[in-house]
Amino acid sequence: MRIAISGGSGMIGSAITKELVESGHDVYILTRSTVNRSSEPHIQYVRWLSANSYPEQELEGIDAFINLAGENLNSGRWTPAKKDKILKSRLQATRETVRILHALEKKPKVLINGSAVGIYGTSYSRTFTERDTEPGEDFLADVVTAWEEAAQDLPDETRLVYARFGVVLSTEGGALKKMLPAFQLYAGGKLGTGEQWMSWIHLEDVAKGVVFLLDQEDLEGPVNFTAPNPEKMKHFGKTLSVVLGKPFWAPVPSVMLKAALGEMSVLVLEGQKVLPDQLTAHGYTFRYPKLKEALENLVT
Template sequence: MKIAISGGSGLIGKALTKELTDAGHEVFILTRSSVNREQEPHVQYVRWLSGNTYPERELEGIDAFVNLAGENLNEGRWTEAKKERILKSRLQATRETVRILHSLNKKPEVLINGSAVGIYGTSYSRTFTEEDMEPGEDFLADVVSSWEEAAEDLPEETRLVYSRFGVVLSTEGGALKKMLPAFQLYAGGKLGTGEQWMSWIHLQDVAKGLKFLIDNKEIYGPVNFTAPNPEKMKHFGKTLSGALGKPFWAPVPSVMLKAILGEMSVLVLEGQKVLPQKLTDNGYKFAFPHLNEAFDDLLQ
């Protein structure tokens, strides 16, 4: 198969590219930067969203498009300018993706549009699945709602899937990489009350799950990318400390995190319990369904 990936240089994009090329598929990575890169087997780079670029000329015949492009949520404080970039980058990439699909003579079978469990809002008590239709009322929920809506105007021949990512665990980037130094230096402890939920997923299950969506043509609409066993933050911290062979120290007060992170503190101080109902109902087998298994693999 021929599969286009925007955001292919990010954490998820790199893992997905490897998963697909290892399976013998041809990958087209859409990029704003120069395409004069070192040759990689089964990978081609296509410029987009920069100057007078027409990526559709090089994407004719693709079978699937995976749109993962957007400003990194985890970098920098959420100033008003940062929040504007978070929203605008996602809308720009998604609208350009839709334009490209309409321009192709042969429409791809599926568009998997990146999304996030932030659409559900935060809750200490509720459990969310794809059947929950009402979005939350905070900044992230508003962003994800607009992001998903921007993908709706795609060709009718193309199946639309929203991959709603939880907290992706990897030592190469994301939340876990930022947490590790504190825990490795014996300073790890629960964040805030510790009662907030973390809906996590191993990076390997993200890549394999995305390939699963490409291959399974009956799946459409929102799909939660979280492990089937979410954890409260206090248990997450204890499990991480145990995996590292380190003690679990005093909690980091919420007021301190808010002062350090600003509005971005919502990513660690608040959360939601999200289950991957569609993946499990359709037969996807998680490589790492439990947190201790994920840490054993990542931290070995």
Template structure:
């Protein structure tokens, strides 16, 4: 199938691109600078979100549109300017993807738009699935609500739309895990805040596989949680990571210290939700890494 990806050179995008090409997909990545990219037989680059860009002119016949674009939420402290950039980057990319799809004579079969489990409220007790109506009230929840409303415009245009709500994606190159692992590698790992906050995690390879699964299964539409079926408490994640790395788990970083250091961005660490991937499991998706220890052993082999 012919597939277009926005954000295809990012953390998840690179894994997804490799996964799709391995399974016979022809992949086109939308980028502001296609001139700097090397094309291959099944990998192409098209200019977008830049002066003179008309990607729709060369994207007729595309079956799958996937939007992973958006500025990272955990790379720097959240100033008001930074928060606006996080929101605007998602709105801009999603609106442009929808515009391109509407401009095509032949509409794609499916639009998969990245989202996040941050749409659910923070809770130490509740469990959330795609059928949960509860919504959070913080910055991330607000961003995800606006983001999903933009994506739903594709559904209104008659395109099957999947809202891929990512949990904490685990990989060794980018994302949250390298930052989590660093304190352990220097012997300073331990409990963060209460340690009871839930972490709904997923191995990056399972993310790529889940997105391909959604593209190929027409019954999947609307919200889809992309999380492993066995979320863990933050303190248990730390203990498991310590065992895999062969390092101690002893240092306690209290909540006030995290808030002082990270500001509002501390909610990424201190807040959590127990989120289950009901839609994927009910559709028959089989996780390669359903348990945290297996995922970490794969990412940090001895």
């Protein structure tokens, strides 16, 4: 298949691109940068969201589009300007994606649009699946709701999937990379109460799961990208300490995290228990369904 991907240079996008190429697909990576001819087989770069760029002219005949573009949630305090950029970057990329799809003479079979489990809001007690349709009432829920709505005006021929990512585990970036130094320096401990849920997923399952979706013609709408065994934060930390052979003893109070991170502290102090019902119902087999095996693969 010929597949376009925006956000293809990020942690998730790079892993998906690698999986696509290894699976025999041709990949077109959309970029704002000046485009040079790729030296990598099966990968081409296409300029978009820049002056005088018309990506549809180079994307005619693509079979699928994967849109992951958007400002990184973890790249700084959530000031009013940062929050505005988080929202607007996602809306701009998604609206441009929709425009491109309408401009193509041959419509792609599927758009897999990035999304997040943050749409469900936070809870210590509830379990969320794709059947939950009432969004939460915080900033992230509002962003994801608007992000998904921006993708809805697609050509009738194009199937729409919202890939709702949980906490993606990788040593290349994200939450795990930020947590590792403290544990490696014997200063690891629970964050806040430790009772908050962490709906995690190994990066490899993200990449393989997205490729899996390409051929599931009856699967559309929201798809949760979380492992089938979410953990509370205190159990996550204890498991990481065991895998690393380090102690688990220095709790970080919620008030300190809120002071250091501001509103962004919601990413580690609050969470939600989210299950991947759609992936499992359609026969996807997780490579890393349990946390200990996932962490052992990543950090040992």
